[in-house]
Amino acid sequence: DTKLMDRILLRHLLDLAQAKLAVASGLPRNNKTFRITQSFLWREALSSSQTTPERVQAAKKLLNAPGLSLDAATKKFVLSDSGMNIVVQRPSVIRDMGDSAAHPKHVSREAFKKIISRHAVAANHDGLHAILELVDPVTQST
Numbered sequence: 001d002t003k004l005m006d007r008i009l010l011r012h013l014l015d016l017a018q019a020k021l022a023v024a025s026g027l028p029r030n031n032k033t034f035r036i037t038q039s040f041l042w043r044e045a046l047s048s049s050q051t052t053p054e055r056v057q058a059a060k061k062l063l064n065a066p067g068l069s070l071d072a073a074t075k076k077f078v079l080s081d082s083g084m085n086i087v088v089q090r091p092s093v094i095r096d097m098g099d100s101a102a103h104p105k106h107v108s109r110e111a112f113k114k115i116i117s118r119h120a121v122a123a124n125h126d127g128l129h130a131i132l133e134l135v136d137p138v139t140q141s142t
Contacts, residue, residue: 011098
């Protein structure tokens with residue numbers, strides 16, 4: 001479904017942007033730090049600010065700290081009010097829509113069985129059925 005995939009990919013795009021801003025602002029990083037961790041560090045760094053304008057101001061302060069040298073793309077991005085609003089938004093509409101698309105509250109057993117049957121790697125089918133039995137066991141009548 002295109003709509004669901006769009007939501008997931010927009011959330012991914014948001015994570016990429018937040019991770020890049022975290023690195024650009026000098027938040028802790030090492031080579032083993034994953035993108036999702038950097039995105040989380042960005043959001044945590046802004047957590048004490050309550051409103052979107054306060055969060056934008058805090059983000060710009062992080063990005064303009066003495067000793068930082070931002071690349072051209074980041075400098076240009078910081079000038080985008082709408083872009084900055086999205087990367088600091090809390091709660092994040094983009095994140096929430098992506099999360100609900102990727103992790104729906106309920107998927108029926110039958111839907112999972114159809115999805116497993118369409119999975120391209122046939123060697124995984126038995127394992128995926130085992131996982132389905134783990135998370136949604138068939139009730140055995142006695």
